[in-house]
Amino acid sequence: SIGVCYEGGLDIRGKPADTRTEAQRCSLRKLIEQLHAAYPKALIVGHNDLNPMKDCPCFDAAEYADLNGVQT
Numbered sequence: 642s643i644g645v646c647y648e649g650g651l652d653i654r655g656k657p658a659d660t661r662t663e664a665q666r667c668s669l670r671k672l673i674e675q676l677h678a679a680y681p682k683a684l685i686v687g688h689n690d691l692n693p694m695k696d697c698p699c700f701d702a703a704e705y706a707d708l709n710g711v712q713t
Contacts, residue, residue, distance in 0.1 A: 643676060643683075645669070650699040657696035670705070677708045 647669060649660035661669070673685060687702035689695045 650697055657699045659700040673705055
């Protein structure tokens with residue numbers, strides 16, 4: 642597996658939240674597309690998809706479901 646991290650994920654109260662900037666969103670999408678091209682059989686999931694006790698990545702990894710060949 643390959644873990645991808647980004648700076649953020651907590652709001653000003655320290656609560657889990659999607660705090661990605663537009664630049665982070667674009668960069669993350671590009672990186673995930675590149676990794677998926679190199680590893681096409683890999684599934685793209687969030688940490689919280691594997692462990693429901695986790696909040697990270699603080700956004701729904703289904704945002705990248707199209708790369709998994711899933712229609713949303």
